[in-house]
Amino acid sequence: MNRNAAVIPALSCLLASWGASASSQVNANRSAAPVDRPADAGILLTVSGLAAASQTAQVSLQDLMAFPETTLMCMDPWTRDAYSFTGVSLARLLERLRMPGGAKGIEVTADNGYTVGIRLADLARPGYVLAYRMDGGLLRDQVRVRNRGALVVAFDLASHPDLNASVYRYQFAYQVRAIHVR
Numbered sequence: 001m002n003r004n005a006a007v008i009p010a011l012s013c014l015l016a017s018w019g020a021s022a023s024s025q026v027n028a029n030r031s032a033a034p035v036d037r038p039a040d041a042g043i044l045l046t047v048s049g050l051a052a053a054s055q056t057a058q059v060s061l062q063d064l065m066a067f068p069e070t071t072l073m074c075m076d077p078w079t080r081d082a083y084s085f086t087g088v089s090l091a092r093l094l095e096r097l098r099m100p101g102g103a104k105g106i107e108v109t110a111d112n113g114y115t116v117g118i119r120l121a122d123l124a125r126p127g128y129v130l131a132y133r134m135d136g137g138l139l140r141d142q143v144r145v146r147n148r149g150a151l152v153v154a155f156d157l158a159s160h161p162d163l164n165a166s167v168y169r170y171q172f173a174y175q176v177r178a179i180h181v182r
Contacts, residue, residue, distance in 0.1 A: 005060065042062070043059065045058070046059075047059060047097055048181070061150070066134055067088040067096070069088070070129050078173050091128065091160075105117055105119040105181075108171070109176075110174060116173055128153065128154075132151055134152070153172060153176055154174065157169075
């Protein structure tokens with residue numbers, strides 16, 4: 001455990017420019033590697049590799065809900081079922097968490113150990129969403145989608161046919177628990 005890790009400003013301070021609630025909290029984590037979330041903290045996502053290499057943010061559902069919502073209809077590339085996903089723009093979230101200027105991409109890690117890289121050039125396209133709702137309900141509360149986890153990286157394959165290649169379909173990630181900026 002790195003005891004000299006820098007503590008980033010609370011997400012509520014970063015959201016103040018949007019007039020969002022100051023009750024949002026981001027907890028500083030002292031490890032750059034993804035870690036298990038404490039059950040009592042309500043943390044859904046760990047983001048590491050921020051402005052300074054030692055900075056890591058832990059983000060709750062309330063933090064994510066304080067961002068402007070994006071909703072998209074898309075087809076799940078694995079089940080071929082159509083769903084409505086609601087969440088935050090992944091690019092906007094990373095920008096607000098102070099992603100370093102020289103970053104080339106992110107690595108998304110799921111609860112089941114699945115890891116996939118996404119280039120920043122792809123994140124700049126419209127439609128990459130870190131979703132916490134599916135068909136109007138919170139992902140974490142939906143029995144039929146429990147295997148998807150509380151967060152999903154989703155994007156609209158129908159509106160962007162160029163994303164309908166295997167390299168992109170693998171970026172549609174379930175059970176997201178950590179993002180590392182690289």
